[in-house]
Amino acid sequence: MKIQRITYLSLGSNQGDKTKNLQKAIELIDEKIGAIKKIAAIYKTPALGFDGDDFYNTVIKVSTYLPPETLITTLLKIENELGRARSENGEYINRLIDIDILLFEDEIIFSKNLIVPHPRMLQRKFVLVPLEEIASNILHPIEKKQIKICLENCDDSSEIIKIDETLVRPIPLSEKYNYIAIEGNIGAGKTTLANLISDDFNAKVVLERYSENPFLPKFYQDKERFAFPLEMSFLADRYQQLTDDLAQFDLFKNFIVSDYYIFKSLIFAKITLQQDEYALYSKMFNLMYREITKPDLYIYLYQNTESLLTNIKNRGRVYEQNIKPEYLQKIHDGYASFIKTEQNLNTLIIDISKLDFVNNENDYEIILKKIKKF
Template identity: 75%
Template structure:
């Protein structure tokens, strides 16, 4: 589990559409750095140290798992992405965006690429005023004084004016959702994604206990004989696990990710059971389904059959090696029908056929951003 730490960043600009520049920076920080917890008001100040247009400045509070050295590299990359070109001419100049690390927890850092707390923060109203707005009682690690006291002692006489327009704070996944269920065909990567999200967002995780089912290897050897006991045992186990595990968590305080949803039982039963068996199974399922907590978001990972077969072969479970493409297609068709007939579920379908989100950070971030930006 990654450790989340708090950092305060100062953002400034004096070129182009200044509010848009800052908002764009905040949005990218939310995508690539961590959850934006607080945003101060925007303040207009004259350029400092050179003759240029007025600046718009603000400060934000961010929760990140990046260590300081990685954080500064990522912020410089964001500046570059937004169009800033740094010149080694010395002195100050107009800039489309400027992002500085002001504080990182209560750490004192002196390295080649980074000094924290920012060495000039106590001399600049355009930093202290918005910073105090969102971190009034935070103590400066070197001065050992509350930031509001540091502001009172600041000798900067520059004019500073509040800008009436407000910035929009991107809603973190952990605030947008309490419970996300990730689903997909056999080998789609649902467990991998659930584990990765749990690690990044410190989420409680509920993983299917398929490995403990004694009927599963037997089913792949003799489908007709073991289909009904397999599906009934899966249904009972999934119902008990979801009921027990979700009851342990506070759905209003915890962020929960599961790698399955109870409805998968019905989808697989439709494919594997005979007609009479399915009727009996459906009666039991309907009774249990009424009692199960519904996820705030149901994510379906779609992978084409060729990729599914590759993944199944790669992970090397002996009892899965004889799965046929036609069986996987039936499972996918079952999920498709379920998705079409469940209007009350908040469903997001993500095609991961051409993605390698386990080994490629960009692909993983693409999925996370789709989840963040999903609207009903």
């Protein structure tokens, strides 16, 4: 699991719709940097160091797993994406957006591209006032004084006015949902996505223990003989894992993501079992299903059959190499029927047929955006 660290960022704008510029920056920081924990009010201040329009300024608290050098590089890209223009001679000019790193944990950084704490933050009231609002008792790493004391000692006489407009904090997945279940066909990327989300949001991850099932390789060699023991063993293991793992965590305080939902047991059983076996199996399933905690969000990753077969081939599990397209279509049809009839689940279907979220970070961000905005 990646280490999350706290950084405080100063945001400013003095061109165009200044509040909108700040809000766009916040949304991009949420997408590319990390979860935004706090946002200070907006303060209007005169341009400092040059003749320009008044600025709107704020400070945000962000939890990020990016190291400082990567953080500053990403912030510069966000500024460019929002239309930030820079003077060739380094002089201060009007700008659509300006983002500075004020603090990064309690670290002191002197590098070619970055100095932290920001070297001029203690002389700028437009920085200290919003920072004190959300981090009053934080110590300045060099001064060894609380921010509120630093503000009291600041000799900046610039006028600063708190305005009525407010900024909206994007709600991170870890606050929006307590339990997400990710489903999909064989080779859709359920486990990969669950692990990525777990890393990025410090979630407890629950992964299906398929590799520990001794009947799985036998099933692909002789489906008729081993279908029933395979499905029963999967059902028992999924039930035990979900009840044990979910019971250990407070679903109101912890964020959990799993790469399966127990209803897949019934979907696969309907495909693989004989009618009389399925009748017995479904009775057992229904007894267990009542006891399972339902996810706050059920995600179904749809991928076309051609892509699934490519993924299955690339991951190289020997017992999967003879899977037929018809079998994958039956599984998809089973999921489609379940999603259509199960009205009590909060279901999001994401078509990933043209996305490679494993190797392309932008594709992964597309998926996260869909989940956050659902």
